[in-house]
Amino acid sequence: MRCCRSTRQELLHWAAVIASASRVAALDSRRDTRCGRSRGRDAVSAVNLELVTLTEDRAVVTWYTGVPGTDDGLGRMLPAVTEGEVVYGTHPARLDRIAVGDGPSAYHYVELTGLEPGQTYYYRARSRGRAATPTPLHLVSGNAVGTSSYGLGSAGPYSFTTPQPPPGRYLFSIALCNDLHLGETTAGRIAGIPLLRGLAQRPGLAPYPEVMSRALVEDAARCGADYLLAAGDISAEGGAADLRRAKEILDGFGNYGQDYFVARGNHDRPKAYDSFRDGFFEGDGPTYFSRDLHGLRVVGLDTYDKPGNGGDAGGLSGEQLSWFRAGLRQHKDQPTVVFGHHPLAVPHSPFPVTSGQRLNRRQARSILDGYASAPGVFLHHAGHTHRNKRTIVPRAPGVTLQEVSAVKEYPGGFCLLRVHSGGYALNYYKTRSGPAREWSERSRRQAAGIWPQFALGRSVHDRNSVTAHDLSGVRNRPAVPTRDVTATALAARGAVPGPARGPASGAPVRSAGSATG
Numbered sequence: 001m002r003c004c005r006s007t008r009q010e011l012l013h014w015a016a017v018i019a020s021a022s023r024v025a026a027l028d029s030r031r032d033t034r035c036g037r038s039r040g041r042d043a044v045s046a047v048n049l050e051l052v053t054l055t056e057d058r059a060v061v062t063w064y065t066g067v068p069g070t071d072d073g074l075g076r077m078l079p080a081v082t083e084g085e086v087v088y089g090t091h092p093a094r095l096d097r098i099a100v101g102d103g104p105s106a107y108h109y110v111e112l113t114g115l116e117p118g119q120t121y122y123y124r125a126r127s128r129g130r131a132a133t134p135t136p137l138h139l140v141s142g143n144a145v146g147t148s149s150y151g152l153g154s155a156g157p158y159s160f161t162t163p164q165p166p167p168g169r170y171l172f173s174i175a176l177c178n179d180l181h182l183g184e185t186t187a188g189r190i191a192g193i194p195l196l197r198g199l200a201q202r203p204g205l206a207p208y209p210e211v212m213s214r215a216l217v218e219d220a221a222r223c224g225a226d227y228l229l230a231a232g233d234i235s236a237e238g239g240a241a242d243l244r245r246a247k248e249i250l251d252g253f254g255n256y257g258q259d260y261f262v263a264r265g266n267h268d269r270p271k272a273y274d275s276f277r278d279g280f281f282e283g284d285g286p287t288y289f290s291r292d293l294h295g296l297r298v299v300g301l302d303t304y305d306k307p308g309n310g311g312d313a314g315g316l317s318g319e320q321l322s323w324f325r326a327g328l329r330q331h332k333d334q335p336t337v338v339f340g341h342h343p344l345a346v347p348h349s350p351f352p353v354t355s356g357q358r359l360n361r362r363q364a365r366s367i368l369d370g371y372a373s374a375p376g377v378f379l380h381h382a383g384h385t386h387r388n389k390r391t392i393v394p395r396a397p398g399v400t401l402q403e404v405s406a407v408k409e410y411p412g413g414f415c416l417l418r419v420h421s422g423g424y425a426l427n428y429y430k431t432r433s434g435p436a437r438e439w440s441e442r443s444r445r446q447a448a449g450i451w452p453q454f455a456l457g458r459s460v461h462d463r464n465s466v467t468a469h470d471l472s473g474v475r476n477r478p479a480v481p482t483r484d485v486t487a488t489a490l491a492a493r494g495a496v497p498g499p500a501r502g503p504a505s506g507a508p509v510r511s512a513g514s515a516t517g
Contacts, residue, residue, distance in 0.1 A: 043068055044080040046132035048444070049125050050144045050456065051158070052411070052430050054464040056117040056165040061086050061099075062430060063108050063125050063132040064441050074199070074445045079106030086110045088123035092150070092157050095124060107437035108132075109430070117164045122150070122157040131155035135452050139350040142458030163466045167422030172294070172477035175220035176426075177414040178231035178341065178383025179406035181267065182209045182249075183242030187409045188446030199443055208439045209236070209408045210249065215431035216407050216414055217252045223416050223429055226477050227293060228253050231383045231404070232265025232303065232341025240275035243268070247279055256280065261291065263300040265341035265384065266310040266356075288320050290327060294475040296419065297331055297376070299324070301340030303359055314342030314359040314384070321363060325370050332374040335471045337417070343382035343403050344368060347391055350453050357385055371396035378424065378469045379417065388415075388428055388457035390465055400467060402426060405455050412440040415463070421472050428463035 045068045053060035063084070066077025081104045087095040099112045108127065115121065125132040133155065135144040143152055146160040185207070186198035201208045220228055230250065235242040253260050264287055268276040281287045287302040301324065303314035316324065328336075344364040346353050358364065371377045372395060380401050386409070391401040404415045405428075413430040430440060444451055457463040 042128075044082055044128050044130055045077060046084075046125065046127045046130045047077075047135075048441070048452075049132040049134045049158075050411075051146050051160055051460055052413075052463070053427050054147075054160055054162065054460050055425065055427050056162050056466075057113065057115045059112045059115065059121075059160065059162070060429065061108075061110050061112065061123070061125055062437075063127075065106050065108065065127045065130075074442070075449060076442075076445060081106050082127045084108035084110060084125065084127045086112060086123055086125045088112060088121050088157075090119060090121060092122040092159070095122060095157060105434075105437075107434070107441055109432050109437060115162050117162050120148075120159055120161045122159045124156040124158070134158070135456065137453055137456075137458070139450065139453040140348070140458040142462075144452070144456060147460050160460065163425075163464075166418065166420035166425045166466050167468050168420040168471070169476075171419045171421060171471070171474055172226040173224050173419065174293075174337070174417040175216075175223070175225035175228040175414045176231070176339065176381045176402070176404050176417055177216055177220075177228065177407050178265070178381075178404055179233045179386055179408055180209055180213045180216075180230065180246055181233055181236045181406070181408045182213065182246040183236035183239050184209050184408065187443050188451070197448070199446060201439065202442070206435065208443070210245070211433075211435045211439055212408050212412050212431060213246065213249045214252070215412075215433045215436035217249060218433065219429060219431050220253060220414055220416075225253075225416060226259075227298075228260035229298070229300070229337075229339045229381065230260065230262045231339045231381055232263050233267040233383060233406075234262060234265065234276070234280075235268055238268050238271055238275055240273070240278070243275050243279040261289075261298065261300055261339075263288075263340050264302045264304055266304045266308075266314060269304050269308065269310050286320065286323070288316075288323070294477055295335065296471075296474045297334045297336040299327065299336060299338045301338065303340040303342040311356050313355040313361075314340075316359075316363055321366065325366070328370040328374040328377070332376055333473075334376045335469075335474050336374070336377040337379045337381065338377065339381040341382065341384050343385060344380060344401055345391055345393055346385055346389075346403075348389070348458065349385075349387075350450075351447075365395070368393060368395040368399075371399045378467070378471070379426075381415075381417075387455045388463040390426070390462045398469075400426070400465070404428070405457075407431075409446065409455075410440045410444040410451060411456050412436060412443070419471060419474060421474065422470065423466065423468040424471065425466045426464065428457070 044065045046065050049063040065080045067080045070078040072078050084101045086099045088097050089095045099110050145158040148159045150159040151157050186200050189198040234246045262280050290299045305317040305320050306315045342359040346358050385403050386406040388405045389403040416427045418425040
């Protein structure tokens, strides 16, 4: 699969970026080799530390352990299976609490629970006595391990401050996801840029879009999502078999049109036959819609409602744009979430921004003007860019524009929208099954190893935020019979009904985390 087309000027820019990144990767590789010679045969190197999720009472930390001095052919150390733990506390010299994983792994995923809102914590992740070092973000102004610079440039400890919970009572949660790309076999290719080496799944393993999509369904349920919105590029190229497979997987979450909803992306565009319409929108009706979820208005946009090859700017048909603006006027005060594939803006990208990465500029301005006159709209969820990015624009300051990274590749996950009567929280979660974590780590090598510079998010705030907003018109989701979901998702759904208090702060406490392998 090849994504956006590029101009000659953009190719030159990319070549310079990739050459620079390759030099950095080579230096990192030589550093790991030197460490390997000095540590001995049982040494491990703990790298790629990331603070992924941060809520008022919990945090998720991930990292990778490899064998120093080795290379898997992609410039990455061979995996080293070992234990992982996070030591943490409220003072950098007193890390008196411990969170541990489920067992030995090379792909560590540890959850810290029982945190207090508004508290600064210091932490250090380690495996076999080695402190994990952060994912380097050379090209963006941010860091991967916390909301402050404390500990950067050393082995830690690093720090973060938990937010306050959203105001008001908790109502329900919605998983926001996009870019499943069912049917894709090679990740990371961009048309016209031969320097970008694509990545494939290891032979003998299940196709990575299926691995990641199934993990999405299981983890969205585990995190307590009541609904799921999938904002486009459900398939790699709009194939009927791929879309049927995608629907089969998503049906594991619940009933389409009742528990989960889907919008079209540019990769789902019609060709000889519109298989996307056939799979998700029966008949000749529109491929855009609105639904009422307990007083919350959810609007799904088809942002490739036009002919084209998929590489140009997204666009709504004139009929859809008129329908959308009329709905904003009619429901201007009703709490509203909008989701569609192409973002309205793509600020602060370390990579060249082409017209194909966003919605048509004129239509985007028209939509933002409509938001400015509709105070009920508080969130616009988009995909397509494959990155986590939170944006507020002066044209519509009351609306969070949230780009969510792709399901199908690093960092590989979804954003959980937690709706409260007085506001909302957005929290990003990586999928956590063993095969999903393995592919996520493998696919971070896209774009000559600089993919994390773009996809993870420049700061924790780009993937975790809390916003006050009057949502008093939204009601609690009533109790309903258990849905017909996959056995795994069903078991997971009862595990965590949204963010829950862990053990109270104290010393020392060993809390259950997870490290999947």
